[in-house]
Amino acid sequence: MTEQPAVPAGKQPPAVPPQDAARDRIGKLRAQLLEAEAALPPEPGTVRLRVTEPHDSFTVAGVTVGADPTPVPAGAVPRLMTAAGDAGVTLEEA
Amino acid sequence: MPTLPYTPPSYGTTDVLYGTGILMTAPNPSLGVGATVPSDASLGVGSAWIGLGWSYVGATEAGVTQTFNPTVQNISIEEQPTPVGVAVNTADLTFTCNLSEETLQNINLAWGNGGSIATTAAGAGQPGKSVLTLSTTFATLSAVLIAKNAFGFATVLSIPTVVSAGQVQTAFRRAAQQRLYPLTLTAICPFNSITFTELTAPATS
Numbered sequence: 001m002t003e004q005p006a007v008p009a010g011k012q013p014p015a016v017p018p019q020d021a022a023r024d025r026i027g028k029l030r031a032q033l034l035e036a037e038a039a040l041p042p043e044p045g046t047v048r049l050r051v052t053e054p055h056d057s058f059t060v061a062g063v064t065v066g067a068d069p070t071p072v073p074a075g076a077v078p079r080l081m082t083a084a085g086d087a088g089v090t091l092e093e094a
Numbered sequence: 095m096p097t098l099p100y101t102p103p104s105y106g107t108t109d110v111l112y113g114t115g116i117l118m119t120a121p122n123p124s125l126g127v128g129a130t131v132p133s134d135a136s137l138g139v140g141s142a143w144i145g146l147g148w149s150y151v152g153a154t155e156a157g158v159t160q161t162f163n164p165t166v167q168n169i170s171i172e173e174q175p176t177p178v179g180v181a182v183n184t185a186d187l188t189f190t191c192n193l194s195e196e197t198l199q200n201i202n203l204a205w206g207n208g209g210s211i212a213t214t215a216a217g218a219g220q221p222g223k224s225v226l227t228l229s230t231t232f233a234t235l236s237a238v239l240i241a242k243n244a245f246g247f248a249t250v251l252s253i254p255t256v257v258s259a260g261q262v263q264t265a266f267r268r269a270a271q272q273r274l275y276p277l278t279l280t281a282i283c284p285f286n287s288i289t290f291t292e293l294t295a296p297a298t299s
Contacts, residue, residue: 051212054220060210061233062121062147075124079233083210087227 038069038094046071049080052090060084069094108244115241116140117158117189119203119256119279120148122234126283128254129236137293138240138248148238151200155192155274158239160251162187185285187253189237190260193275198226204275206232207258232257237279247293255283 042048048069051058056067060083063076072080084091120129129147136142140150164185168177193200202209208229216222237256243249260278265271281288 054214054217055212056215057213058210059212061207062119062149062235073123079231083227083229086229087210087212087225089210089212 047074048094049091050094055089058089115158115239117151118148119235119237137250152195155194158191187281189279193277196273204262204277208232245294249292252289253281254287257282
């Protein structure tokens with residue numbers, strides 16, 4: 001067994017590679033952003049919908065609902081719901 | 095001896111324009127309400143339109159054609175061979191083109207814009223996919239045709255409400271041509287809500 005050369009205390013390599021740390025941080029910030037957005041009341045005249053798995057987006061007449069809560073015009077909701085039913089997609093109010 | 099001059103007016107060669115037009119569409123925010131358009135300074139900026147939710151139809155086979163087709167009714171009297179009046183009976187305004195980019199968005203647009211598109215991301219045992227489910231409940235939209243004018247700026251023909259309701263025939267050929275999706279957008283809004291905006295000069299400050 002060969003002995004590793006001693007590394008000065010200040011030059012220790014970080015435990016987590018910087019890229020992974022940045023990704024973790026982005027993930028946490030994104031989760032916080034979604035939480036904050038969900039806590040906001042919807043804009044007047046809009047409703048927040050999200051599409052459930054296995055789908056991750058659903059578009060009707062130019063209005064797209066994502067897997068995250070998405071504000072859509074209230075007037076577009078009946079059409080979205082009908083089209084979702086026809087397409088076998090589940091939309092739920094978020 | 096008097097002269098008899100012949101001096102025709104000059105014509106404007108710089109006003110003879112050519113070049114493609116950019117067709118964009120956007121959903122109507124509510125029934126009969128036109129989609130928001132960019133500020134005057136950004137009318138010629140593609141990204142400004144996209145940022146407001148407009149979609150560019152992309153490549154076409156032979157450009158976009160606008161057609162204004164009024165039909166008129168002559169009001170005649172027995173005592174005069176020429177009509178005493180001409181009344182506008184119908185006035186159709188359409189944008190037509192053959193879409194060359196085969197995307198589900200374009201297929202839906204050509205087929206009445208009534209369908210829905212559900213996407214599923216790839217996962218374990220699940221290939222990624224997009225499914226267009228068709229519908230005959232056509233959705234209206236706003237349409238604009240943007241082109242460069244004699245000043246070098248944008249001219250925009252804006253129709254707040256159109257419906258896509260043309261015959262669509264697509265040939266699947268080995269090599270003769272690309273698959274095309276004919277698009278016909280017909281204005282269904284009051285005629286006085288349709289505008290032509292010509293930018294003529296930048297802002298002074």
